Amino acid sequence: MMNKTAVVFWSGTGNTEEMARLVAQGVKEKGAECTVYTSAEFEPSFMDSFDAVAFGCPSMGVEVLEEEEFEPVFAACEEKLKQKPIGLFGSFGWGDGEWMRNWEERCRNDGAILVHESIICNGAPDKKATASCRALGRALAEKK
16 A cells, blocks of 8 residues: 655745655655645644654744644644654754754654654755755655
């Protein structure tokens, strides 16, 4: 049976959206099925339909997840993260990636399986971030 992966993201400037597109590309490179959702389109009940999920959100404010749309959806998905293969990605404009370290710890505490190093990039994805996003997608596609 083919792996089904969801890519769920929020993007303010388009950088995290571009990262989501690259993660989805990596999933498809492995022949898996991939559906991309904005956080506004994704329902926590969808979690059970996917073998793996990538979540993308840029750093906002004082290095936190976007609070209006993304945070409520992610928080509602947390009860479904136990033993779920996931990946995290997002862009930032300042700071040192604290929001991603906090997010990873939160996911580990929820029992999630982080399948790849989380990807952060300053601004638009550069060559390294592009390759990393695709590698994250491939790693998610291999999980069942």
